[in-house]
Amino acid sequence: MAENTKVKDDRDNTVYIGKKPTMNYVLAVATQFNSGTDEVVIKARGKSISTAVDVAEIVRNRFVQGVKVKNIKITTEQLKGEDERISNVSSIEIFLVK
Amino acid sequence: MAENTKVKDDRDNTVYIGKKPTMNYVLAVATQFNSGTDEVVIKARGKSISTAVDVAEIVRNRFVQGVKVKNIKITTEQLKGEDERISNVSSIEIFLVK
Numbered sequence: 734m735a736e737n738t739k740v741k742d743d744r745d746n747t748v749y750i751g752k753k754p755t756m757n758y759v760l761a762v763a764t765q766f767n768s769g770t771d772e773v774v775i776k777a778r779g780k781s782i783s784t785a786v787d788v789a790e791i792v793r794n795r796f797v798q799g800v801k802v803k804n805i806k807i808t809t810e811q812l813k814g815e816d817e818r819i820s821n822v823s824s825i826e827i828f829l830v831k
Numbered sequence: 832m833a834e835n836t837k838v839k840d841d842r843d844n845t846v847y848i849g850k851k852p853t854m855n856y857v858l859a860v861a862t863q864f865n866s867g868t869d870e871v872v873i874k875a876r877g878k879s880i881s882t883a884v885d886v887a888e889i890v891r892n893r894f895v896q897g898v899k900v901k902n903i904k905i906t907t908e909q910l911k912g913e914d915e916r917i918s919n920v921s922s923i924e925i926f927l928v929k
Contacts, residue, residue, distance in 0.1 A: 783880035786921040790907045794919075805903040807925070809888045821892075823884040827905070 746770050750777035750785045758788045763796045766831050772803070775827040778810060782825045789827045803828040844868050848875035848883045856886045861894045864929050870901070873925040876908060880923045887925045901926040 748761045758775070765773045777785035793800045806826045811819050846859045856873070863871045875883035891898045904924045909917050 780881050782884050783878050786880050786905050786923055789905060790921045794907055807884050807887060809892055823888045825884055
């Protein structure tokens with residue numbers, strides 16, 4: 734009972750896409766929805782952006798009923814590399830709702 | 832004068848992202864805007880999706896003043912491979928407006 738009143742960290746429902754197999758992230762998103770979350774955010778940068786879109790599409794078409802894309806945002810982030818030079822990298826946030 | 836009354840093919844304003852260098856596509860989009868188009872659609876499939884986001888971000892941040900992302904759509908397309916098997920591939924459409 735007390736769990737329902739817990740203040741939620743808004744990062745709770747975010748899945749960050751990295752270099753693991755796509756299905757790992759699909760399962761992470763599906764698990765969030767199946768545990769009762771009604772919005773999951775998929776975030777990725779650079780080359781992982783295409784994997785993020787794959788994850789959203791696979792969840793929506795094959796894993797969780799009634800999931801829709803609510804919004805998609807793209808931005809540019811500045812990262813400092815090992816040589817202290819700043820490089821720009823594109824990022825995406827895909828907001829899925831059930 | 833007659834050109835203004837010409838019915839526009841709606842593919843006129845679409846830039847398809849492939850395997851060429853990113854800046855080729857940036858220039859294609861910038862050229863569309865600079866020739867008076869007020870909406871350009873960037874389309875990509877599979878691994879090229881991250882390049883599509885790069886193109887949109889570079890155009891917006893460095894090449895054309897006042898360009899905004901109007902909408903982003905993601906879908907799954909079914910492609911028939913050489914062996915006649917059907918495979919699913921994610922795709923993205925990024926709608927830029929000036």
